[in-house]
Amino acid sequence: MKYSLRVKLSFSYALVALISVVLIMAITNLFLDKYFREYVRHNQEQKNNDVISSISHQYQDNGKWNMEMIETIGVRALENGLIIKVKDKDGNAIWDATVHNNGMCQRIIEHMAQNVSSRYPHMKGTYTEIPYAINSGFAKVGEIQIGSYGPYYLSDNDLAFINTLNKLLIGIGIFTMLFSLVLGSIIARRLSSPISRVIRSAQSIAKGYFSDRVLERSNTKEICQLTSTINNLAGTLEKQEVLRKRIGADVAHELRTPLATLQSHMEAMIDGIWKPDAERLKSCHEEIIRINKMVGDLEKLARYESESLVLNKTSFDISELIYRIVLNFEPEFKNKDIKLAFNGESEEVFADKDKISQVVINLVSNALKYTPEGGVVNISVKGAEDITEISVKDNGPGIPEEDLPFIFERFYRADKSRNRLTGGSGIGLTIVKAITEAHKGRIEVQSRVDYGTEFILSLPKETNQDE
Numbered sequence: 001m002k003y004s005l006r007v008k009l010s011f012s013y014a015l016v017a018l019i020s021v022v023l024i025m026a027i028t029n030l031f032l033d034k035y036f037r038e039y040v041r042h043n044q045e046q047k048n049n050d051v052i053s054s055i056s057h058q059y060q061d062n063g064k065w066n067m068e069m070i071e072t073i074g075v076r077a078l079e080n081g082l083i084i085k086v087k088d089k090d091g092n093a094i095w096d097a098t099v100h101n102n103g104m105c106q107r108i109i110e111h112m113a114q115n116v117s118s119r120y121p122h123m124k125g126t127y128t129e130i131p132y133a134i135n136s137g138f139a140k141v142g143e144i145q146i147g148s149y150g151p152y153y154l155s156d157n158d159l160a161f162i163n164t165l166n167k168l169l170i171g172i173g174i175f176t177m178l179f180s181l182v183l184g185s186i187i188a189r190r191l192s193s194p195i196s197r198v199i200r201s202a203q204s205i206a207k208g209y210f211s212d213r214v215l216e217r218s219n220t221k222e223i224c225q226l227t228s229t230i231n232n233l234a235g236t237l238e239k240q241e242v243l244r245k246r247i248g249a250d251v252a253h254e255l256r257t258p259l260a261t262l263q264s265h266m267e268a269m270i271d272g273i274w275k276p277d278a279e280r281l282k283s284c285h286e287e288i289i290r291i292n293k294m295v296g297d298l299e300k301l302a303r304y305e306s307e308s309l310v311l312n313k314t315s316f317d318i319s320e321l322i323y324r325i326v327l328n329f330e331p332e333f334k335n336k337d338i339k340l341a342f343n344g345e346s347e348e349v350f351a352d353k354d355k356i357s358q359v360v361i362n363l364v365s366n367a368l369k370y371t372p373e374g375g376v377v378n379i380s381v382k383g384a385e386d387i388t389e390i391s392v393k394d395n396g397p398g399i400p401e402e403d404l405p406f407i408f409e410r411f412y413r414a415d416k417s418r419n420r421l422t423g424g425s426g427i428g429l430t431i432v433k434a435i436t437e438a439h440k441g442r443i444e445v446q447s448r449v450d451y452g453t454e455f456i457l458s459l460p461k462e463t464n465q466d467e
């Protein structure tokens with residue numbers, strides 16, 4: 001069973017309030033009981049002492065008792081829950097509450113027992129009579145027995161006080177719970193509503209509306225992070241979608257042109273319109289080579305881009321490697337009358353030698369391809385503390401700013417006319433990027449139209465031998 005965030009939050013608030021109220025009530029009752037019992041006991045003692053003192057004063061100097069007053073005191077004590085018995089020094093009863101009104105005494109005892117058991121159901125109380133001496137000067141002149149419910153009893157006032165307090169606590173508890181439920185629900189709604197709106201936007205993005213964005217504004221940090229993450233994700237998906245569509249169209253387009261050329265040439269030769277001479281066959285052969293190269297590039301790219309790109313890393317001097325590549329390229333650069341310069345000191349790297357050569361070859365062949373005759377290409381290697389930088393810089397036509405973000409994508413050519421003069425398939429830089437990323441490195445490009453282009457490859461040093 002799944003519950004909404006709002007329900008969960010509201011109930012957690014109510015639960016916290018309930019636990020707090022129950023704890024407060026339990027602790028209050030515990031302390032209240034302890035101090036209240038002491039207070040009741042103390043009160044009882046006080047009442048006893050008052051009665052003893054009042055009775056003592058009724059002993060007159062002539063050895064007689066003021067019977068009228070004793071009765072008044074005895075009746076008042078009875079009304080206060082004390083059943084008293086007064087005896088003279090010989091033990092003869094002077095006044096006895098049970099004789100005065102036995103029925104009332106019984107009712108009082110029962111009432112006291114009821115009060116006590118209503119508050120402390122498990123307490124075993126009994127009716128007890130405690131004798132106190134009545135003294136006149138230093139001589140004992142009589143005795144008073146005070147009977148009450150023990151060890152202590154609660155008067156109606158005591159019980160009313162404690163019950164009111166408990167009702168008050170329960171009232172506060174119910175109010176706090178309701179209040180926290182309402183407050184919790186408001187806070188939960190404020191938290192969950194933006195999340196629900198984000199979810200709705202995310203669902204629409206998931207349905208394929210990649211251009212949709214979450215517009216939720218919130219001052220909750222996590223919600224802001226969530227919206228920006230979803231928007232980034234939508235952006236990536238949108239880009240991927242555009243790319244996917246373009247790849248499909250591009251592959252078809254790239255293959256269609258040479259295939260159509262081949263087809264028409266072949267048909268012309270089959271129909272006898274063209275003689276299958278060496279030149280025509282050579283042109284067909286070139287188209288086949290082109291298609292083959294493209295399929296090869298695609299295969300290579302698929303391999304480099306696959307997650308299982310395994311690097312066979314070794315330690316080697318990258319300057320030495322690049323120098324050898326430069327030597328191999330030299331004749332082609334010379335043919336095109338482009339000055340090729342290499343500058344780099346010995347720099348040890350830990351990388352996949354073959355794949356790094358592929359990267360350098362792709363960058364250098366691009367420089368050769370796009371730099372016009374009479375141009376200059378500079379290649380350099382620079383070692384910093386934690387990276388090795390390889391730069392391939394030319395003074396060719398440059399890449400328009402609007403094309404720069406896309407040049408590393410498959411089949412992307414800044415040259416929109418797609419003329420085949422350059423012979424490129426738009427895969428070279430994609431391969432460069434895939435290999436660089438597999439090495440946890442970075443490839444950057446700086447370019448200005450009519451001034452030239454510089455590709456900078458940075459390889460991290462921390463991925464070295466200790467990997």
Ligand code: ADP
Pocket residue numbers: 362366367370371394396397398399407408412413414415423424425426427428429430453
């Ligand atoms: P291609 O096979 O077309 O060269 P790449 O992936 O190697 O494919 O390059 C993508 C695009 O980037 C090229 O079509 C070209 O427009 C642009 N480009 C790459 N290198 C350079 C460069 N050195 N100078 C100018 N443009 C370049």
